[in-house]
Amino acid sequence: MxxxxxxxxxxxxxxxxxxxxxxxxxxxxxxxxxxxxxxxxxxxxxxxxxxxxxxxxxxxxxxxxxxxxxxxxxxxxxxxxxxxxxxxxxxxxxxxxxxxxxxxxxxxxxxxxxxxxxxxxxxxxxxxxxxxxxxxxxxxxxxxxxxxxxxxxxxxxxxxxxxxxxxxxxxxxxxxxxxxxxxxxxxxxxxxxxxxxxxxxxxxxxxxxxxxxxxxxxxxxxxxxxxxxxxxxxxxxxxxxxxxxxxxxGGKNPTVVTPDADLDAAVDIVGSGAFGVTGQACTACSRAVVHEAVYDEFLERIVEYAESLSLGPGMDDPDMGPQNSDSELSSTLEYIAVGRDEGAVLETGGRRAEDAGDGYFVEPTVFADVDPAMRIAQEEIFGPVLSVIPVSSYEEAVAVANGVEQGLSASIVTQNLREAHRFVDDIDAGVAKVNEKTTGLELHVPFGGMKASxxxxxxxxxxxxxxxxxxxxxxxxxx
The missing domain is CATH 3.40.605.10 (Aldehyde Dehydrogenase; Chain A, domain 1)
Known part of the structure; x- marks a missing residue:
């Protein structure tokens, strides 16, 4: 055309x-x-x-x-x-x-x-x-x-x-x-x-x-x-x-997973938020901030989720399509290399998915034991890369969630009503969600971010x- x-x-x-x-x-x-x-x-x-x-x-x-x-x-x-x-x-x-x-x-x-x-x-x-x-x-x-x-x-x-x-x-x-x-x-x-x-x-x-x-x-x-x-x-x-x-x-959007969270729901919320639309959304979840009490189990399940996703051309309707361009793919692969160099543990993914075709496909990627100060936890990647960050308390989780320059979308997975309300009050983001993924917006309510977003x-x-x-x-x- x-x-x-x-x-x-x-x-x-x-x-x-x-x-x-x-x-x-x-x-x-x-x-x-x-x-x-x-x-x-x-x-x-x-x-x-x-x-x-x-x-x-x-x-x-x-x-x-x-x-x-x-x-x-x-x-x-x-x-x-x-x-x-x-x-x-x-x-x-x-x-x-x-x-x-x-x-x-x-x-x-x-x-x-x-x-x-x-x-x-x-x-x-x-x-x-x-x-x-x-x-x-x-x-x-x-x-x-x-x-x-x-x-x-x-x-x-x-x-x-x-x-x-x-x-x-x-x-x-x-x-x-x-x-x-x-x-x-x-x-x-x-x-x-x-x-x-x-x-x-x-x-x-x-x-x-x-x-x-x-x-x-x-x-x-x-x-x-x-x-x-x-x-x-x-x-x-x-x-x-x-x-x-x-x-x-941009955004560097967190999902906080609390000790009493429904882990099945948490994995789906984080996984769909991180890997949906190939992570190419300003509201995509790029940080899972997980309480140490459920960290190991959550990590195992989110890795399984990532590895279960099918990749391919969009007309085949797979779980995940390609990145939009060679420059976007290269940027994502560069960030993955940065994460490995910084000492984060690459649990799955991290490579160009060549078996999906000649396009700009990258494997859904999960990093574990990510320090909040690492670049992969601070900078927007705009690709299907998730950093899993362990924390020991609600207070630490909120500090980590707020500890970036952006403030677009954020969510918490919890069954604790008090923590849900506290999170809405405490989070520095234009969109705050409880038991929902960071992506997805209703068209009849305001949308926008705080800070550099x-x-x-x-x-x-x-x-x-x-x-x-x-x-x-x-x-x-x-x-």
């Missing part, structure tokens, strides 16, 4: 004329699509188109905007299998994971379609008998949305849908190795009747296209999901114009997303 930019309601080649291949990570020789290498001129044209469409879309009634979002959800459902297959081939997810992500996007568009009719404001009681006091909700304006490759449909959906529902215009820049899937989403919005220029798609490098979309003084807000290092650049680029910024970045400004999803994309105007009407 030859992808194009989508600017002002029309599909265009990049002004550079250059493309790069988006490859199937399970079969790297297979090209899923050719993606435009866009330029600053392309990004500027996209913002031009957004600026031209801004006023008319902001004045479009909420129910009318909602109808387009609802139709987008219907088209996503109608094309579910084709889009899921594209997602499998481009990102590497299993069929089950990919169909789940498509369904998530459908649900997001239906949710914000309903919300669009309720956006407008509130009426408050005035202290004056002759004044009507109200708060109006208005769109912030032009939004740049920059999205990663690991959820190539879900993350664009949860940025674009609330932005459009609230009357904003958007330019979307997906990761270059996720652009074919993002294109499928934009095609659904186009076919749903979205007016020209309201949504624009531009692909290309972050240091040119991304920078242009975050520094253009006409852009009012930037929503970014990706690495901490790039997020810092985005924040600095947006700061001079005081743009509103939403950053969702986030800008700690605005959350995504639910009503929190509406807050990010809107401004409040207080109106005093004296009659």
């Amino acid at each position: 030859a992808c194009q930019n989508y600017i002002g309601g029309e599909w265009h080649d990049s002004t550079s004329g250059e493309t790069i291949p988006s490859r199937n990570p399970a079969v790297p020789s297979e090209v899923v699509g050719e993606v435009p290498v866009s330029t600053v001129d392309d990004a500027t044209a996209a913002v031009d188109a957004a600026a031209a469409a801004r006023e008319a879309w902001a004045e479009t009634p909420g129910p009318e905007r909602g109808a387009i979002l609802r139709e987008t959800g219907r088209l996503l459902a109608e094309r579910r299998d084709a889009i899921a297959e594209t997602l499998v081939l481009e990102e590497g997810k299993t069929w089950s994971e990919s169909t789940g992500e498509v369904q998530r996007a459908i649900d997001i568009f239906h949710y914000y379609a309903a919300k669009a009719a309720d956006i407008g404001g509130t009426v408050k009681s005035s202290s004056s008998r002759a004044t009507t006091l109200s708060v109006r909700t208005e769109p912030i304006g032009i939004v740049s949305a920059i999205t990663p490759w690991n959820y190539p449909l879900g993350i664009p959906a949860w940025k674009v849908a609330p932005a459009l529902a609230t009357g904003n215009v958007v330019t979307l820049k997906p990761a270059e190795n996720a652009a074919v899937t993002a294109t499928a989403l934009v095609e659904c919005l186009d076919d749903a009747g979205l007016p020209d220029g309201v949504l624009n798609l531009v692909t290309g490098p972050g240091d040119t296209v991304g920078e242009a979309l975050t520094t253009d003084d006409r852009v009012d807000a930037v929503s970014f999901t990706g690495s901490e290092s790039v997020g810092d650049i985005v924040y600095r680029n947006a700061a001079p114009d005081q743009k509103r910024v939403q950053l969702e970045m 986030s800008s700690e400004t605005y959350r995504e999803q639910g009503d929190a997303a509406l807050d990010f994309y809107t401004l409040s105007k207080t109106v005093y009407l004296n009659y």
